Amino acid sequence: MAVSIELGKKLDKEFENLSLEEILNAPPSALAGLTEKHAELLAGMGIKTIRDLGSNKYFAVAGVLVALSNHTG
Template sequence: MAVSIELGKKLDKDYENKSLEEVLDAPPSALAGLTDKHDELLAGLGIKTVRDLGSNKYFAMAGVLVALSKHVD
């Protein structure tokens, strides 16, 4: 089954027409709103690609906590 996702304004213009693999292998600044300076700062944490950023256990845990907070009264 094919899945199509419109990422539009979520990516830097240079990456809007790239494949998923190309985006995942790109530096974090491929995400709209992040810059080369962010790449440098994140590299200090061992995060050099969008894939690294998305699979980092601390960022992943923060994302889960935020998602859970939307379901707590």
């Protein structure tokens, strides 16, 4: 089953029409707002692709904590 999502301005223009697999294998600087310098800093933490960034345990925990904070009263 094919799934289509609109990423709008979340990716740099050159990455907008790539497959999901190609985007996941792209450097973090493919995300709009991140530069090559950011990618270099992340690489120093072992994060070389968008897949690495999204599966990093520290970023995942931070994301969950932020999501939880949005649902507590």
